[in-house]
Amino acid sequence: xxxxxxxxxxxxxxxxxxxxxxxxxxxxxxxxxxxxxxxxxxxxxxxxxxxxxxxxxxxxxxxxxxxxxxxxxxxxxxxxxxxxxxxxxxxxxxxxxxxxxxxxxxxxxxxxxxxxxxxxxxxxxxxxxxxxxxxxxxxxxxxxxxxxxxxxxxxxxxxxxxxxxxxxxxxxxxxxxxxxxxxxxxxxxxxxxxxxxxxxxxxxxxxxxxxxxxxxxxxxxxxxxxxxxxxxxxxxxxxxxxxxxxxxxxxxxxxxxxxxxxxxxxxxxxxxxxxxxxxxxxxxxxxxxxxxxxxxxxxxxxxxxxxxxxxxxxxxxxxxxxxxxxxxxxxxxxxxxxxxxxxxxxxxxxxxxxxxxxxxxxxxxxxxxxxxxx
Ligand SMILES: *Cc1c(COP(=O)(O)O)cnc(C)c1O
Numbered sequence: 001x002x003x004x005x006x007x008x009x010x011x012x013x014x015x016x017x018x019x020x021x022x023x024x025x026x027x028x029x030x031x032x033x034x035x036x037x038x039x040x041x042x043x044x045x046x047x048x049x050x051x052x053x054x055x056x057x058x059x060x061x062x063x064x065x066x067x068x069x070x071x072x073x074x075x076x077x078x079x080x081x082x083x084x085x086x087x088x089x090x091x092x093x094x095x096x097x098x099x100x101x102x103x104x105x106x107x108x109x110x111x112x113x114x115x116x117x118x119x120x121x122x123x124x125x126x127x128x129x130x131x132x133x134x135x136x137x138x139x140x141x142x143x144x145x146x147x148x149x150x151x152x153x154x155x156x157x158x159x160x161x162x163x164x165x166x167x168x169x170x171x172x173x174x175x176x177x178x179x180x181x182x183x184x185x186x187x188x189x190x191x192x193x194x195x196x197x198x199x200x201x202x203x204x205x206x207x208x209x210x211x212x213x214x215x216x217x218x219x220x221x222x223x224x225x226x227x228x229x230x231x232x233x234x235x236x237x238x239x240x241x242x243x244x245x246x247x248x249x250x251x252x253x254x255x256x257x258x259x260x261x262x263x264x265x266x267x268x269x270x271x272x273x274x275x276x277x278x279x280x281x282x283x284x285x286x287x288x289x290x291x292x293x294x295x296x297x298x299x300x301x302x303x304x305x306x307x308x309x310x311x312x313x314x315x316x317x318x319x320x321x322x323x324x325x326x327x328x329x330x331x332x333x334x335x336x337x338x339x340x341x342x343x344x345x346x347x348x349x350x351x352x353x354x355x356x357x358x359x360x361x362x363x364x365x366x367x368x369x370x371x372x373x374x
Contacts, residue, residue: 001307002307002308002309003307003308003309003348003353003357003360003361004309004348004350005180005309005310005311005346005348005349006179006180006282006348006349006350007179007350007351007352008179008180008184008350009239009242009246009249009350009351009352011238011242013238013241013242014235014238014239016238017234017235017237017238018231018234018235018238020234021230021231021233021234022231024230026230027229027230027231028227028229028230029207029227029230030230031230032230032233032234032237033051033228033230033233035233035237036049036051036185036190036228036233036234036236036237036240037049037050037051037190039236039237039240039241040175040190040192040240041192043240043243044157044165044166044167044168044173044175044192045165045167045168046167046168046173046192046193046194047193047194047196048192048193048194048195048196048199049190049191049192050190050191050199050202050203050206051188051189051190051228051233051236052188052189052190052191052202052206052226052227052228053187053188053189053225053226053227053228053232054176054178054187054188054189054226055083055152055154055174055175055176055177055178055188055189056083056086056087056176056189057189057206057224057226058174058175058176058189058190058191059083059084059087059088059124059150059152059174060087060090060091061191061202061205061206061224061226062150062170062172062174062191062193062198062202063087063088063091063093063122063124063150064091064201064205065172065198065201065202065205066121066122066148066150066171066172066198068088068091068093068121068122069091069092069093070091070092070093071092071093071119072091072092072093072094072119072120072121072122073093073094073095073096073117073119073120073121074088074093074094074095074096074120074121074122074123074124074150075096075097075098075107075112075115075116075120075122075123075124075147076088076095076096076097076098076107076123076124076125076126077097077098077100077106077107077124077125077126077128077317077337078097078099078100078316078317078318078319078334078337079100079105079126079128079314079316079317079334079337079340079341080126080128080152080314080317081126081154081155081313081314082317082320083154084124084126084152084154084317085097085124085317085323087124088124089323093121094119094327095124095317095323095327096115096117096120097317097318097329097333097334098111098112098114098115098334099111099334099335099336099337100128100334100336100337100340101133101134101336102336102339102340103133103273104128104131104133104134104273105128105129105131105340106125106126106127106128106131106132106133106134106135107123107125107126107134107138108134108336109134109137109138109141112138112141113141113145116145116147120145120147121147121148122142122147122148122149122150122171123138123141123142123147123148123149123150124149124150124151124152125138125149125151125152125169126152126154126155127151127152127153127155127156127159127166128155128314129155129270129281129282129284129313130155130156130158130159130166130182130278130279130280130281130282131156131159131272131273131276131278132156132159132160132161132164132166132169132276133161133273133275133276135151135161135166135169136161136162136164136169138169139169148171148172149169149170149171149172150170150171150172150173150174151166151167151169151170151172151173151174152174153166153167153169153170153173153174153175154174154175154176154181154189155176155181155281155282156175156279156281157175157181157182157183157243157279158182158243158247158277158279159276159277159278159279160276160277161275161276161277162275163277166279167192168192170192170193171193171195171198172191172192172193172195172198172202173191173192173193174189174190174191174192175189175190175192176188176189177189177190177232177236177239180282181281182243182246182247182250182279182280182281183236183239183240183242183243183246184235184236184239185228185232185233185235185236185239186231186232186235187232188228188232188233188236189228200212204220204221204223205221205223205224205226206223206224206225206226206227207223207225207226207227208223208224208225209221209222209223209224210223246351247279247280249351250279250280250349250350250351251278251280253280253283253349253350253351253353253358254270254280254283254349256355256358256359257269257283257347257358257361257362258270258271260358260359260362261285261362261365264366264369265288266287266288266290266291266369266373267285267286267287267288267369268285268286268287268288269285270283270284270285280349282313282346282349283346283347283348283349284313284344284345284346284347285344285345285347285365286340286343286344286345287299287343287345288343289339289343290373291343291372291373293342293343295372296312296342296343296344296345297312298368298372299345299365299368299369299372300312300345302368302371303345303361303364303365303368306364308347308348308360308361308364309348310345310346310347310348311345311346312341312344312345312346313344313346314341314344315341316334316337316338316341318333318334318337319331319338345365347361347365348361
């Protein structure tokens with residue numbers, strides 16, 4: 001039997017919510033869209049939300065709403081899911097990477113200022129693995145330089161830094177609801193902001209560039225179809241209503257891993273940093289520096305052979321072949337990111353893992369480490 005890397009947490013409540021929409025006349029742009037957006041604003045603590053069909057669409061629309069495009073530069077992290085950088089490229093702007101903090105694994109605040117040029121318009125910081133550490137410093141730098149912040153909170157729903165929720169740091173903040181996230185809509189995402197003018201632009205861009213006025217076939221700008229159906233929104237509403245329960249169940253699994261791996265000095269085991277309330281997204285351990293990148297890859301292969309799904313979150317974005325080729329990035333450009341990325345092992349992490357499953361994963365992991373270490 002496979003042990004899955006991630007699994008959604010779906011109950012009869014989610015199923016009933018979806019079925020109710022299917023029995024209704026409105027499968028899209030109906031009442032569940034407005035309800036889901038309202039529930040998100042209340043949970044995160046922002047004035048407005050615009051639900052869209054993916055986190056990537058949310059990042060792209062946020063940048064477009066700020067007027068970012070060809071000729072502009074946007075500072076971001078090379079250690080993330082690729083969409084935080086490709087959404088910048090989609091606008092025609094250039095992603096400018098800076099290295100990460102070796103502890104938080106987020107964009108290093110001290111590295112940002114050296115990368116700012118007259119073309120810089122915004123910063124896209126990412127709460128990697130759900131951790132908002134350093135985001136107060138990033139916002140302070142952005143403000144000092146008159147830059148917008150598009151907060152990629154796609155991994156951080158429910159996290160907080162010194163009591164301030166993830167999703168409240170950006171000029172616009174974006175969540176993603178793919179099935180491996182804390183809550184899912186199947187596919188989906190949302191933009192949160194306090195700025196009504198930005199909301200109007202995002203709403204129009206999401207729906208074929210339509211005007212806010214009630215004229216269905218008046219299109220006032222180049223737009224997209226990034227709408228999120230009421231079926232997805234009903235799923236999201238049922239999930240968001242259960243977020244505290246889901247967060248607690250995930251924290252429980254994280255604690256099992258932390259306890260079972262506490263004595264393992266061949267690994268860096270994740271923990272919530274001081275001042276951070278961590279809504280666990282993934283459980284990523286890192287091999288000690290004495291292990292080579294090849295050791296890590298052999299470990300992943302061997303665990304997969306034993307039917308344990310694992311992953312190498314995240315390969316450096318600047319070394320993705322099409323990005324390295326387009327902008328001339330290469331190995332050695334962001335050494336902290338590269339050193340970290342070569343040694344990560346994302347372990348199975350979801351609410352349906354039992355204590356026995358976690359013990360089995362830890363046992364296999366230790367066994368493979370024994371065969372690797374010299
Ligand atoms: C999940 C995720 C996204 C959005 O992904 P979609 O699949 O487009 O919803 C964006 N950025 C990060 C860092 C993510 O983890």
